[in-house]
Amino acid sequence: LSWAISNQKLKMTTYSIGVDLGGTNLRIAAVDEQAQLLEKVTLGTQVTLGRDRVMDDMGAAIRRIADKYERKASLAGIGIGVPGIIDMQTGMLRESPNLPGWADYPVRAEIEKRLGTRVILENDANAAALGEKWLGAGRDFDDMAMITLGTGVGGGLILGGRIWHGMTGMAGEFGHIAVEPEGHPCGCGSRGCAEQYASATAVVRMAREAIATGGASGLLRTTSSDPEFSAKAVYNLAIQGDEAAKEIFRGVGRALGIVLAALVNGLNLPIYVIGGGVASAWEAFSPSMFAELQQRSMVYAAAAPPVPAVGAREASAQLEPRRSGKTIITRALLGTDAGLYGAARLALQGG
Amino acid sequence: LSWAISNQKLKMTTYSIGVDLGGTNLRIAAVDEQAQLLEKVTLGTQVTLGRDRVMDDMGAAIRRIADKYERKASLAGIGIGVPGIIDMQTGMLRESPNLPGWADYPVRAEIEKRLGTRVILENDANAAALGEKWLGAGRDFDDMAMITLGTGVGGGLILGGRIWHGMTGMAGEFGHIAVEPEGHPCGCGSRGCAEQYASATAVVRMAREAIATGGASGLLRTTSSDPEFSAKAVYNLAIQGDEAAKEIFRGVGRALGIVLAALVNGLNLPIYVIGGGVASAWEAFSPSMFAELQQRSMVYAAAAPPVPAVGAREASAQLEPRRSGKTIITRALLGTDAGLYGAARLALQGG
Numbered sequence: 240l241s242w243a244i245s246n247q248k249l250k251m252t253t254y255s256i257g258v259d260l261g262g263t264n265l266r267i268a269a270v271d272e273q274a275q276l277l278e279k280v281t282l283g284t285q286v287t288l289g290r291d292r293v294m295d296d297m298g299a300a301i302r303r304i305a306d307k308y309e310r311k312a313s314l315a316g317i318g319i320g321v322p323g324i325i326d327m328q329t330g331m332l333r334e335s336p337n338l339p340g341w342a343d344y345p346v347r348a349e350i351e352k353r354l355g356t357r358v359i360l361e362n363d364a365n366a367a368a369l370g371e372k373w374l375g376a377g378r379d380f381d382d383m384a385m386i387t388l389g390t391g392v393g394g395g396l397i398l399g400g401r402i403w404h405g406m407t408g409m410a411g412e413f414g415h416i417a418v419e420p421e422g423h424p425c426g427c428g429s430r431g432c433a434e435q436y437a438s439a440t441a442v443v444r445m446a447r448e449a450i451a452t453g454g455a456s457g458l459l460r461t462t463s464s465d466p467e468f469s470a471k472a473v474y475n476l477a478i479q480g481d482e483a484a485k486e487i488f489r490g491v492g493r494a495l496g497i498v499l500a501a502l503v504n505g506l507n508l509p510i511y512v513i514g515g516g517v518a519s520a521w522e523a524f525s526p527s528m529f530a531e532l533q534q535r536s537m538v539y540a541a542a543a544p545p546v547p548a549v550g551a552r553e554a555s556a557q558l559e560p561r562r563s564g565k566t567i568i569t570r571a572l573l574g575t576d577a578g579l580y581g582a583a584r585l586a587l588q589g590g
Numbered sequence: 591l592s593w594a595i596s597n598q599k600l601k602m603t604t605y606s607i608g609v610d611l612g613g614t615n616l617r618i619a620a621v622d623e624q625a626q627l628l629e630k631v632t633l634g635t636q637v638t639l640g641r642d643r644v645m646d647d648m649g650a651a652i653r654r655i656a657d658k659y660e661r662k663a664s665l666a667g668i669g670i671g672v673p674g675i676i677d678m679q680t681g682m683l684r685e686s687p688n689l690p691g692w693a694d695y696p697v698r699a700e701i702e703k704r705l706g707t708r709v710i711l712e713n714d715a716n717a718a719a720l721g722e723k724w725l726g727a728g729r730d731f732d733d734m735a736m737i738t739l740g741t742g743v744g745g746g747l748i749l750g751g752r753i754w755h756g757m758t759g760m761a762g763e764f765g766h767i768a769v770e771p772e773g774h775p776c777g778c779g780s781r782g783c784a785e786q787y788a789s790a791t792a793v794v795r796m797a798r799e800a801i802a803t804g805g806a807s808g809l810l811r812t813t814s815s816d817p818e819f820s821a822k823a824v825y826n827l828a829i830q831g832d833e834a835a836k837e838i839f840r841g842v843g844r845a846l847g848i849v850l851a852a853l854v855n856g857l858n859l860p861i862y863v864i865g866g867g868v869a870s871a872w873e874a875f876s877p878s879m880f881a882e883l884q885q886r887s888m889v890y891a892a893a894a895p896p897v898p899a900v901g902a903r904e905a906s907a908q909l910e911p912r913r914s915g916k917t918i919i920t921r922a923l924l925g926t927d928a929g930l931y932g933a934a935r936l937a938l939q940g941g
Contacts, residue, residue, distance in 0.1 A: 382756075382757075394856075396856070396857070398749065403857070404858070405733075405857055405858020405859060405889075406733075406858050406859060406860045406915060406917070407858060407889070407892075407915045408858070409858045409889045409892075410856065410857050410858035411856065411858075412855040412856065412858075412888075412889060413855070413856055415851075415855045415886075415887070415888065416851075416852045416855060416856065417769075417848055417851065417852065417886060418768075418771065419771060420769065420770060420771075420848055427888045428885060428886075428888060428891065429851070429885055429886040429887070429888075430885075430886075497768055497771055500766075500767075500768065500780070501767045501768065501852050501856075502856065504760075504763040504764070504766045504767060505745075505747070505761065505762065505763065505764055505767065505852075505853065505856070506747070506754070506756055506761050507755070507756020507757050507758060507759070507760045507761035507762075507763075508756060508757060509757045534779060534780055535766075535768060535779075535780040535781075536766070536780070537763075537766065537778045537779060537780075538756075538758070538760045538763060540779065541758075541760075564757060564758045566757070
């Protein structure tokens with residue numbers, strides 16, 4: 240009997256539980272070390288009901304999954320991606336604009352106490368980068384940078400297959416690289432950060448600015464008829480040929496090109512991945528992004544691959560690993576699952 | 591006898607030979623693994639007499655040193671720092687503005703053939719960064735970036751104690767990060783690169799621009815009386831209180847602050863080292879550099895150390911290793927020896 244049990248244990252697969260704790264959705268997935276998705280759950284994050292309620296929901300959902308797989312697989316740990324600034328040493332969430340009331344809350348210790356399992360806490364943009372490295376656009380590379388274009392502009396840096404945290408866990412803040420040094424003020428205290436030109440928020444602001452200066456009748460019509468005027472609405476106009484909307488995305492591309500040039504010139508990585516909601520507007524911003532990068536980085540220009548055909552989403556999914564010195568700039572592949580897979584990966588590889 | 595010899599061999603120290611092959615000086619040093627300088631030789635680089643003459647001079651000087659220490663120490667290898675773009679895999683010098691006629695020349699293979707010893711070829715800015723990491727300002731840290739302000743603006747990145755080359759050996763080109771995207775055209779094909787605002791060449795250009803626009807009488811007098819009007823002359827005026835000269839160095843500081851902010855936001859390293867000839871003007875540019883960085887990097891501002899007293903060169907030499915999350919920006923300590931020590935270090939640590 241004892242031999243049979245230990246033999247069974249030897250054959251047991253290892254899995255981990257990844258959590259994406261966002262301001263809107265709380266998502267949980269169980270993934271095994273062969274990257275097989277065992278289960279995925281999406282709950283609403285009951286932010287308004289308070290921190291303890293969210294912790295209870297998260298704890299219960301994790302426990303349900305852990306109980307279910309207890310006899311089938313061995314749990315390596317739990318990875319949790321959260322939006323905000325994390326103290327890597329203590330596992331405290333220091334600051335999180337999307338999770339009010341969570342500042343200086345010891346998320347890691349609380350979950351570990353509730354579940355008795357090792358927990359790794361990670362910034363959501365870093366987790367997304369690791370997810371894309373593991374199973375997405377960066378899967379054939381050890382070194383990768385990801386830029387996430389959402390409400391803000393986040394980023395994550397993967398070196399040697401692992402998240403590069405830097406000294407205090409704050410590396411990867413590519414959204415605050417200056418692209419117009421005397422430009423629009425940024426919430427971070429600086430001016431002209433990439434976030435002010437390439438986020439969904441920035442697209443809407445630039446559309447309103449274009450309306451205010453006149454001559455953007457298409458944008459004006461859309462904002463009048465659509466109370467929730469969004470970056471997506473601006474993109475829809477752009478692909479219909481609206482010149483003012485197209486110019487806004489050319490600006491997004493220029494900003495990204497400047498950030499990418501700084502990264503290529505400084506780090507010379509093989510691949511840079513663009514994710515987040517605004518990445519869906521790839522067709523509208525990527526031509527000016529590639530043009531700007533080509534002009535601003537001799538490192539890129541020296542060995543740039545042919546500029547991908549606009550709209551070639553499938554092409555980027557089929558990219559062969561290229562180790563010939565060509566710098567690849569491509570779209571993320573995992574969408575909103577990137578952070579979830581990355582969180583699971585963290586627990587599997589031990590941070 | 592045989593026992594005595596092998597015992598002596600066991601006690602033999604290991605050393606390496608570092609070479610700094612510049613466009614003006616050819617410098618060679620023998621350094622042991624305890625970082626003791628055994629010998630240092632400076633020769634002129636006879637560029638005008640041709641590549642083969644320079645190779646002969648270098649080969650002869652290396653052989654002289656190797657012969658001298660043959661019985662006293664064991665030679666680990668030879669490291670050579672050269673200005674230019676190197677193909678890391680083949681050890682070819684692809685391009686070097688300061689060494690005309692050396693393009694696509696297999697420097698590594700040629701020296702190995704002449705001397706029968708392993709040779710490591712490295713970009714001079716990378717070698718300087720490694721030297722500062724080994725024995726200079728970065729000696730207490732594993733991760734470090736160096737910005738070298740010379741005729742151009744170079745850079746080198748050290749991660750985990752080793753040079754970060756990137757995919758094609760071109761990482762560390764911090765001088766081509768844009769600090770004024772629509773600014774002065776750069777030789778690299780871009781506009782507004784840091785090199786156009788923080789190099790010795792840029793200081794002289796900005797001084798001439800200030801003279802041309804009028805109101806820079808001090809600069810005008812100096813350029814009239816000094817046919818070799820240099821960045822040092824502008825600095826001398828600045829420390830005498832000349833307002834136009836001071837403004838030029840404030841501009842140098844702003845440019846450096848923007849580059850440093852990009853590096854701190856992206857990489858979150860513990861230390862950034864500023865070297866090269868223009869770093870001597872630290873007193874003139876560092877106040878605006880720190881102010882710009884403080885404003886542009888929340889990562890820096892969140893945990894900035896007190897701004898160092900201006901002119902406190904000694905203080906930076908005595909910096910205690912700080913692992914408390916404070917970002918250190920400081921001057922290089924090894925001057926023109928950084929690249930020489932770095933080249934020697936490369937051979938000792940095997941690349």
